[in-house]
Every structure is written in structure tokens, then in C-alpha cells.
Amino acid sequence: MLSKIFLGFLLIVTVGCSSVIPALKDTPLGSDGVLYFDTAGDWEYAIVKINGAERGWLHKSHSTIRLSPGDYSLTGFSRSSGYQGQYVSTLTMDIPFSIQSGKVTSLGTLAIFKNGSKNIVLPMNNENSALLFLSRFFPEISKELSKDDIQYADLIYPKSDQLDNIRQAFSLSHNFRLKSQGDYSFGELGVMASGKPGSRTFINTNTLQELKPAVQHPSIQDLYYFSKFYGDLYCYCDNEIEPLKALEGYISAEVAVAEGWMVAVNHWGAIKISTDDGSSWGAINVKLSNKYMNPLVKFHKDELFVGPITAGPNASKGKSKGVILNVNNTDVNVVGWSPHVTEKTQFYNVNGEYLFDPVNLGGRKAFLFRYDAEDQDWDEVRLPNRHCKVGSENGVIHLDCWKGNNFESRDAGRNWVEVNL
Numbered sequence: 001m002l003s004k005i006f007l008g009f010l011l012i013v014t015v016g017c018s019s020v021i022p023a024l025k026d027t028p029l030g031s032d033g034v035l036y037f038d039t040a041g042d043w044e045y046a047i048v049k050i051n052g053a054e055r056g057w058l059h060k061s062h063s064t065i066r067l068s069p070g071d072y073s074l075t076g077f078s079r080s081s082g083y084q085g086q087y088v089s090t091l092t093m094d095i096p097f098s099i100q101s102g103k104v105t106s107l108g109t110l111a112i113f114k115n116g117s118k119n120i121v122l123p124m125n126n127e128n129s130a131l132l133f134l135s136r137f138f139p140e141i142s143k144e145l146s147k148d149d150i151q152y153a154d155l156i157y158p159k160s161d162q163l164d165n166i167r168q169a170f171s172l173s174h175n176f177r178l179k180s181q182g183d184y185s186f187g188e189l190g191v192m193a194s195g196k197p198g199s200r201t202f203i204n205t206n207t208l209q210e211l212k213p214a215v216q217h218p219s220i221q222d223l224y225y226f227s228k229f230y231g232d233l234y235c236y237c238d239n240e241i242e243p244l245k246a247l248e249g250y251i252s253a254e255v256a257v258a259e260g261w262m263v264a265v266n267h268w269g270a271i272k273i274s275t276d277d278g279s280s281w282g283a284i285n286v287k288l289s290n291k292y293m294n295p296l297v298k299f300h301k302d303e304l305f306v307g308p309i310t311a312g313p314n315a316s317k318g319k320s321k322g323v324i325l326n327v328n329n330t331d332v333n334v335v336g337w338s339p340h341v342t343e344k345t346q347f348y349n350v351n352g353e354y355l356f357d358p359v360n361l362g363g364r365k366a367f368l369f370r371y372d373a374e375d376q377d378w379d380e381v382r383l384p385n386r387h388c389k390v391g392s393e394n395g396v397i398h399l400d401c402w403k404g405n406n407f408e409s410r411d412a413g414r415n416w417v418e419v420n421l
Contacts, residue, residue, distance in 0.1 A: 034065065062129075170208060228252060233245065258299075338356070356369050
């Protein structure tokens, strides 16, 4: 039965090759246009073929390709894996589209999955993601565009009575077990039962987007999730996925959850907080950066550290700030932010002083950083041994070194005492 639904949409996998393709540059379009699409399914990284030729990249489920005006067809993906890339996988398709000067053509979201022995590539409408993605990553291009400049390829979208069957096939293809959840009809929310014991991964099969886990304080037992592009919030409570009130119009990059409150951070440095389980939200009057940024949200005991991951081209341009929230009372402490913070950074509060460990900055482990409230900066703290793992307990910093002896400091790294092995 499902095979009849997909008649005209079935696209068969074949074998191809790959090479280096330049990325889209953030410069005015002039007489050119842009192709945009995103994917849901097995393909997140690949070389993209237009009319059989390699013309761009699919990177983290998104692709933007600059083309001159004319008629084209999206004809395939290819990617390499294994040692030195000796295994090449390809996916072929034939999705026609046209490019107009100074405009963006969107193919929406391509649902990629198996139906029996066949591989399916099914274009599904997504009216918001093109302009949103371009505004984040290509501001010089997006500032030339309005919603009227986003056009959609002339694709045959399934009628509403077929969508539930299509979403069901997509979910089952990716091992999703579907459940009815409150006001949600069968097929709109899928629950994937694989993973670690007690954990679940969720997908909204209406949008085909996987929900991202929130960063949670260790005291929180329920599991919280959110949709990065749609502002939806969910709680996995009592073995059921429960929708919370959506953060309408707010695209969250990270969400943190502690006892009695939730914090959402977006890519533009804005922070919102809720103290009623997501029913209402207020803004924290701090802007983390004046440039597009990826936020770091990390708990250390009873404090939440929030700020930009500043390793990147905008590190010195964003005028970065950070905030530290007390888990117990949501008091906010605004701090200067260091350009050495990465996604691996570990934070500590040592006798009331803030420190962070960059973990492996520049390929070497040589120092910590200690916050100086007077100059709103993080001062470098040299370590007596560069081959050490850093930890903190009861106001004492421990260096667990695998070359030489260990060390301890009881004054936030100002003085070190050698500890014999």
C-alpha cells in the first residue's frame, strides 16, 4: 500500500565519486541565485550533485548552493567513509527546480528513508528554514532578501490524507515507535526506544526534526527536549512525552533545566528564563554577543555558566559577555567572557572564585583561567605540570598528572603544593 503512495517519489541509490567543492561565500548575489534545502534522515554530510556535476555541500543537514539563473535538477549525494575514504556511498534522485536572479529557491526538507528495499527521497514543504538559515550563516546575502524572494520548487507535495502514512513510514524506517500523545494525532510524535537504559530520543514527525536534549542539572529526574528551529519544548515525564508551551518566535540554540526554572539561549546572545515549567518566559537583560554565536551552557554544582563558544572568527568582534546563574535562586552574575572558551571547557567555583579549564587549548594543557572581577577578565593561571587532568573538590584544585607528581592548590591556583604519587 505504501508503495502506491510513494509512486513518483522513489529514488534509487547508486554509486558515485567525490571531490573538493568550494563553499558558498557570503557576498552579494548580483545576477546569481541560491538553492537551499535541508534533510531529515540518514544523510547529514555529503557532496551535492546538480545536473550530475558536483556543485556544493550538504553540511549538518543543510545545503546552500550559488547558481546562475536557469533550470536544474538535484541529482545526487555522495560521501566517503572508512580508512582514507575508500568506501563511497551515493544517493541518486531527480528533483527539478529553477533559479532566478537575486532569489532563493527552496526544496524544503528532503525526507530520506527506506520503504522496503527502495530508498526514498521525498521533498516536504518547509516554509521557514531557508531565510532563517541564511540570516544566521550568510548575513550579507540575507540582508538583500525578503520573504518574497524565497520561492519554492514546483514539487508535488502529498495531500494531507497521505502525510500520516508517509510520516509513519519515515519513523518506522528509523526505528521510531509511534504513540498517541494527548492532542497529538498518531504519526505526529515518534518515540525511538533505542539508546541507553532509561533514555529516549524523540522526533517530531510533522517536521521530521529530531528533538535535542536540554542541558540538565543533576537533580532533575525528568528528561527535557526542545526543537531548535520551531521553539517547541517537551518533557519526558512518567514514560510519556508531554508538550510544554512553545517558545513562539524564539529559536533556541540551547536549553538548560534546573529545579524550578528553565533557561533558553539563542544564536544572537539573547537569554530567556521561565520559572513556571515553560508556561511563560521573561528576558534576562544581558546580550551575550553582538555577533552570531554558538552558546555554551554548562552546570557546575549549583551554578549555571552561559556564554559564547568564542573559538572562531568572531571571537574578538562579538564583545562577548557571560552570565552565571545560581541554581537555587536564579540570581544572575554578569561576567566578562574569555576568547578561550570552547565546547569542552569545564568551569569551577573555588571558594567563591570562578575558574575555567580550557581542557586542550591549542593542543597543549598548560594553564587555567581565573576570573578577575575588577577588570572583568580571565587571568591566565600557569600549571606546574602540563600533563594533568584538572579537578576541584571542597575548595581544592587537584592536578592528576600522568607524567611526574600530582599537585594541589587551596587558593584558586595562586600557589601549588606537590603531592607525591
